[in-house]
Amino acid sequence: GQALGWRSAFAIVGGISLMTMVLIWLHVPRDRGDPQATPLRELSALGSLQVWLLLGICAIGCGGMFAVFTYIAPALTQVAGVSVANVPVMLSVFGAGMILGNIVGSRLADWSLTRAIGIALVFNVFAYILFYFTMTSPWMAIVNVLFIGGGFAVVPGVQTRLMDVAGKAQTLAAALSHSAFNFANALGAWLGGIAIAAGYGWTSPGLVGAVLGIGGFAIFLASVLVDRRRTGRVA
Known part of the structure; x- marks a missing residue:
């Protein structure tokens, strides 16, 4: 550009x-469409508590990544001392982190879907706190940007789990997850901007992200408890 x-x-x-x-x-693969799929059947996903909880994990728990990433350029140049010319390189590091996060998150989801979501959320909180305290070092800035991108490890698990609990309304569930991420984008950027405007500095979105990540983990725990109670009643 x-x-x-x-x-x-x-x-x-x-x-x-x-x-x-x-x-x-x-x-x-060119799979055939479901002839029994109807808009009404897709809307049935909105009647599932687990669907709403998982969307809450996306909307709140993933807001931290956007809180940090929205203001990553001034944090790199004004805090870490990275030159403007190297900002695109750092953004590529963020992209590499996203790729690694998707790979690792998918492997974790194959191992244990629920644990994969929990581990990824905890990792995100750690990454945001590390960003806040260590961004003054250019070398740590590389690690921080890589870790923030790696927070995308939560996506495969949440997406898979969301489609599992949606039953026959998987199409709407898949679309709603992206809506939730867009909400996280708006929420994280807004709250990060408030922290910066209040005078807490360009790294303050890291603490905002940590709070949002903890909120997402709380919603995750609620989802686990609801699922265990349902499993107990079925047993």
């Missing part, structure tokens, strides 16, 4: 999107 103008960034993203569409067309 700096070299070729801001429009070039949008053109590149559009080109990547077209490539993705071609790859999906070539490699994703």
Whole structure:
């Protein structure tokens, strides 16, 4: 964007999107649609308490990542002393963390779906606190950005669990998870901005993220308790 103008960034993203569409067309299996699927059946997902709890984990627990990432550029340049020219490199480190988080989170979900969500949420809280206390070092900034991106490890577990509890309304459940992440994006950025505007500094979104992460973990515990009570009644 700096070299070729801001429009070039949008053109590149559009080109990547077209490539993705071609790859999906070539490699994703062409499964048949469900002839019994109806809008009313999809809306039945909204009657599940577990669906709402898992959406709450996304909306609250993942808000911390967006609280930090929204203001990551000024935190890098004004706190860690990273040059403006190296900010794109650091954002690539964040992207690498997201990829690693998705891989690790998927492996953890294969091992234990519930534990994978809990471990990822605890890791996120740790990453946000580490960001707040160690961002003054350029080398630790690399670790922090990688860890913040790695917080995406919570996504595979939550997404899989959400579709499991949605029953036959998996399409709406999958769409609602993205809505919840967009809510987390807005909430995290807003609260992080409030902390910065109050004079607590560019790293204060880390503490905001930790609080949101703890809130997400509390919702996760509520989900586990509800599930155990339901399992006990069935037994």
